[in-house]
Amino acid sequence: MAVIRGTKPTRAVLIALRRRIKVAQTGHELLKMKRDGLMIEFFEVLNRAKTIRQELVNEYIRAEQRLSLAKAADGTIAIKSVAFALQKEPAVDLQSRNIMGVVVPKITAEAVHKKMYERGYGIIGTSAAIDEAADAYESLVDKIITAAEVETSLMKLVDDIEKTKRRVNALEFKVIPDIKDTIRFIGFALEEMDRDNIVRLKKLKAKAQKRAKAEEAEKAAKAAAEAAASAT
Amino acid sequence: MPVLRLPKFGKPVKYAYITGRVRAMKTKLIPNEMYARMLNMDIPEIARYLEETQYKEEIDALAKDYSGAELIEHATFANLAKTYRKLLEVSIDEPQFLILEYLRRWDIWNIKTILRGKFYGASDSEIMKYIVPAGELDMEFLEGLAKKDSINDVIAAFEGTDFAEALSKYDGKFLASVENALDKLYYFRMERAVGGTLSVGGGLLLKYVRREIDIRNLITLFRMNKAGIEASIVQENLIPGGKLGEELSRMAGQPYADFVRGLEGYPFWSAISDVATADLDGVSRIEARLKAYLIRYAWSLSNYHPLSILPVLGYIVTKETEVANIRKIVRGKEAGLPNELIEEQMVVA
Numbered sequence: 001m002a003v004i005r006g007t008k009p010t011r012a013v014l015i016a017l018r019r020r021i022k023v024a025q026t027g028h029e030l031l032k033m034k035r036d037g038l039m040i041e042f043f044e045v046l047n048r049a050k051t052i053r054q055e056l057v058n059e060y061i062r063a064e065q066r067l068s069l070a071k072a073a074d075g076t077i078a079i080k081s082v083a084f085a086l087q088k089e090p091a092v093d094l095q096s097r098n099i100m101g102v103v104v105p106k107i108t109a110e111a112v113h114k115k116m117y118e119r120g121y122g123i124i125g126t127s128a129a130i131d132e133a134a135d136a137y138e139s140l141v142d143k144i145i146t147a148a149e150v151e152t153s154l155m156k157l158v159d160d161i162e163k164t165k166r167r168v169n170a171l172e173f174k175v176i177p178d179i180k181d182t183i184r185f186i187g188f189a190l191e192e193m194d195r196d197n198i199v200r201l202k203k204l205k206a207k208a209q210k211r212a213k214a215e216e217a218e219k220a221a222k223a224a225a226e227a228a229a230s231a232t
Numbered sequence: 233m234p235v236l237r238l239p240k241f242g243k244p245v246k247y248a249y250i251t252g253r254v255r256a257m258k259t260k261l262i263p264n265e266m267y268a269r270m271l272n273m274d275i276p277e278i279a280r281y282l283e284e285t286q287y288k289e290e291i292d293a294l295a296k297d298y299s300g301a302e303l304i305e306h307a308t309f310a311n312l313a314k315t316y317r318k319l320l321e322v323s324i325d326e327p328q329f330l331i332l333e334y335l336r337r338w339d340i341w342n343i344k345t346i347l348r349g350k351f352y353g354a355s356d357s358e359i360m361k362y363i364v365p366a367g368e369l370d371m372e373f374l375e376g377l378a379k380k381d382s383i384n385d386v387i388a389a390f391e392g393t394d395f396a397e398a399l400s401k402y403d404g405k406f407l408a409s410v411e412n413a414l415d416k417l418y419y420f421r422m423e424r425a426v427g428g429t430l431s432v433g434g435g436l437l438l439k440y441v442r443r444e445i446d447i448r449n450l451i452t453l454f455r456m457n458k459a460g461i462e463a464s465i466v467q468e469n470l471i472p473g474g475k476l477g478e479e480l481s482r483m484a485g486q487p488y489a490d491f492v493r494g495l496e497g498y499p500f501w502s503a504i505s506d507v508a509t510a511d512l513d514g515v516s517r518i519e520a521r522l523k524a525y526l527i528r529y530a531w532s533l534s535n536y537h538p539l540s541i542l543p544v545l546g547y548i549v550t551k552e553t554e555v556a557n558i559r560k561i562v563r564g565k566e567a568g569l570p571n572e573l574i575e576e577q578m579v580v581a
Contacts, residue, residue, distance in 0.1 A: 064567070065567075065569075066514075068563065068564070068566075068567030068569060069516060069567075069569070069573075069577075070516075071563045071566075071567070072559065072560040072563035072564045072567070072569070072574070072577055073516065073519075073520065073560065073577060075305055075309070075556075075559050075563070076302065076305055076563075077305065077306070077309060077361075077362045077364065080361075080362050081341075081344065081345040081348055081349075081362045082348070083352075084345070084348035084349050084351060084352040084354055084359075085348040085351060085352070085407050085408075085411075086352070115459065115461065116455065116456070116459055116461070117408060117456075117461065117465060117469070119408075120351075120406070120407055120408060121348075121407065121408060121411060122344070122407070122408045122409075122410070122411025122412040122414075122415060122469075123408070123412065123452055123455065123456070123469040124411070124412050124415035124416065124448060124452060124469060124471060125340070125341070125344060125411055125412075125414075125415045127451070127516070127519055128451065128454065128455050128514065128515040128516040128518070128519040129516040129519065129520075131455055131459075131515075131516075132514045132515075132516050
């Protein structure tokens, strides 16, 4: 039996604890529901993350191959020269959205995928191999941004599931049993106090009766003495 | 377009000396059978082999700055620049003029690299790493350009030259239009310069230049039609001139499958017929085939008139192909590409 330390076994505390256990039980039910909901969401996001991770690896391999081919076809010197002409660097817009109380990022990319004539280099003096390498890397950056969003969501969900699980367990195995034990303890203590009071009252009552009897006997003795004296 | 003033040369123009020098220079080229052996070598082995050839000096000089594939690429480009400058030094009159006009493509390359470097904010030393001084503009002048503070300063340095009009297309935020204008200028000059020569072989050289324009336009059409870009934008990126200028211009913006179908019957079709399919993933394979087709065309022309500009053109193209083949082998090996894929990219006579 684990009683909450420092609890005074009073009726007021008992009432407060009864109110608290109701809140704890409601909270426990809600947190259990949240945990189950997060788990469902987690598995959905996990599947997406697995797919995106695989796609990311494939995109990376494809981009590396395209770059290698472009390096072979045009040379690193040409690639570096063309890379200098990059007109606009990709930017990301970071927002957030809420999944059952968990704030996860929402990343939107800007200017990642460009048309070939928007990349900044002239078409006539460059090659298709450079286009293909640039295109493959643009797709890779797109995939990295999606993967970053999904994987961060996944990590945040894992954190929150862990936190919720700890809370559910704490309520289920510690807080609620402790309150129940304390209520039982206070109940016992109050019953004990009641019994004490009854015994005390009984004792007082007996004392009072005894005193009344003694007074009556004294009065009777006094009356008998007075009657004897008048007879003589 | 600026009007190119052609110099007047005395007739008959002597090609015996320059073709003799070119024949001697040809003996220093890597023999074709070596490419198959190089495919089975590691990168250090290839570097060691190249040290036994004309590339020794450049490999030794650049070994302190670069290593591996990077060293070989920079060394081969440096040697290419040296070889082309030597060609210019040993030629006079009309041959020199024609060689110079042809090699101006490297001036265009260097100007574009400097503009891009300035646009990006790269340091002058960083920009100079990617310069290949194989044209008229020498290293000192290019270094001076790279040291300029801004793109506008670089453009101002060309005031009064033929490049000025093309460079004036710079609007402060977009380099593509300047780059395209420079490339168009190059082909305009080249077509006019070759068209002005009356020497033997001049007609065939003009045919080659026009075919090169057609092939470049065809590659642009493949790239842009495949990407589904609208006709007006595609047409802006086509080089005026060439033999098939009008016909190719009409193909701009066509649906890719229709465009490919429309190419059947052209002389270059046999070079790409097996790879130019409607469901092709990328057009780089077609581009490689078309470039190989052009190189082979230059080689076939080089044998027509032994005492003309054509053997010189053949040598220039062969030298550039040699450098490209070496680069394809070492870069392919570095990336772990299979030998078959590397071979597909190479052009060997």
